[in-house]
Amino acid sequence: SQQGEEDPQALSIQEGENATMNCSYKTSINNLQWYRQNSGRGLVHLILIRSNEREKHSGRLRVTLDTSKKSSSLLITASRAADTASYFCATRWVPNTGNQFYFGTGTSLTVIP
Amino acid sequence: DTEVTQTPKHLVMGMTNKKSLKCEQHMGHRAMYWYKQKAKKPPELMFVYSYEKLSINESVPSRFSPECPNSSLLNLHLHALQPEDSALYLCASSLGLAGGYEQYFGPGTRLTVT
Numbered sequence: 001s002q003q004g005e006e007d008p009q010a011l012s013i014q015e016g017e018n019a020t021m022n023c024s025y026k027t028s029i030n031n032l033q034w035y036r037q038n039s040g041r042g043l044v045h046l047i048l049i050r051s052n053e054r055e056k057h058s059g060r061l062r063v064t065l066d067t068s069k070k071s072s073s074l075l076i077t078a079s080r081a082a083d084t085a086s087y088f089c090a091t092r093w094v095p096n097t098g099n100q101f102y103f104g105t106g107t108s109l110t111v112i113p
Numbered sequence: 114d115t116e117v118t119q120t121p122k123h124l125v126m127g128m129t130n131k132k133s134l135k136c137e138q139h140m141g142h143r144a145m146y147w148y149k150q151k152a153k154k155p156p157e158l159m160f161v162y163s164y165e166k167l168s169i170n171e172s173v174p175s176r177f178s179p180e181c182p183n184s185s186l187l188n189l190h191l192h193a194l195q196p197e198d199s200a201l202y203l204c205a206s207s208l209g210l211a212g213g214y215e216q217y218f219g220p221g222t223r224l225t226v227t
Contacts, residue, residue, distance in 0.1 A: 031213040042117070042203055042218035043156065050213065088155055092213050101216065103155035 004089050004104030012110040019076040021107040023089030024069075030092045032065060033101060034074050037086045046074075046087075081113045116140075117219035119204050125225045128194060134222045136187040136204030142217070144168075144210045145187040147179060148203040150221070156203055162187060163210045194226045 004025035013019050023032070031050045035043040049056045049065045049072065056063045062075040076083055086108050090101035117138045126132050136145065144163050148156035161169035162181045176198075178190040187204055201221045207214040 033213075033215060035218075040201065040221070040223070042220045043205075043216075045215040045217070048213060048215060102158065106155050108153075 004091055004102070006087075006089060006104045006107045008107060009105070010108045010110070012112065013079055015079060015081055015111050015113050017079055019079050019083070019109055019111070021074050021087055021109070023072045023074070023104050025072075025089070025091045025104070026070065027091075029067070029070075032063075032072050032092070033090045034061075034063060034072075035088045035090060035103075037088065037106075039085075043088065076109075079109075079111045081111050083109060084111045085109060117204055117206055117217050119202075119219035119222050121222060122220070123223045123225075125227060126191065126194065127227055128196070130194075131190070131192045133191065134189040134202055134204075134224075136189075136219055137185055138206045138217070138219075139185055140206065140208075140217065141184075142206035142208050143184060144207045144214070145181065146205040146207075146216065147187070147189050148205065150201045150203055152200075160189075161210070168210065191224075194224075196226050199224055199226045 004023045006023045033048045034046040037043045047058045047063050049063050060077045065072045086106045088106045089104040092101050120135045146161050147159040150156040158171050159173045160179045165181045176193050180188040201223055203221045204219040205216040207216045
């Protein structure tokens with residue numbers, strides 16, 4: 001499988017705390033994206049990081065990428081109850097002439113008010 | 114309009130039925146996708162269309178038949194499904210295929226095969 005693996009599988013934190021989830025993948029990639037999915041709904045794109053980038057920020061989100069370790073992390077700072085969702089990394093791997101992404105196993109985040 | 118719509122929201126069908134899932138976007142995106150997602154699992158890519166032509170078929174059984182009538186519409190025709198095909202079916206679109214464009218997802222169709 002070309003899927004990434006994420007850990008932890010489930011994470012429960014108090015509102016206001018930071019949440020960190022990690023994604024490891026198997027093959028060389030062009031870029032990596034993070035998506036959020038509220039229960040039983042469609043996915044929402046959060047952030048894209050290219051293989052030549054090491055860190056990106058978007059609001060309360062910080063993503064890092066270490067291509068030597070084939071891993072990425074997503075940090076959500078000052079979490080809110082509304083951040084409760086499943087988070088998936090998606091990798092666009094090489095060689096790949098299309099835009100198909102393969103999703104990791106996901107982290108289920110619960111933020112307790 | 115940055116929305117991908119899917120109909121129906123829920124579908125229950127027998128193993129001998131024929132039904133279709135529909136997906137629509139009006140963002141001018143030229144790539145569209147079907148994914149299948151089982152409970153507590155990540156989405157699995159099924160098909161990719163680029164400029165209304167099938168670009169990728171991830172070895173999906175022939176009981177699933179995709180169709181892209183125009184650049185805004187994507188259908189998934191279902192026939193002789195099995196109970197294990199019960200899942201959330203997600204449609205997505207992106208501006209194009211090259212370059213790592215983000216994908217916009219619809220809310221999904223929850224399919225139950227009885």
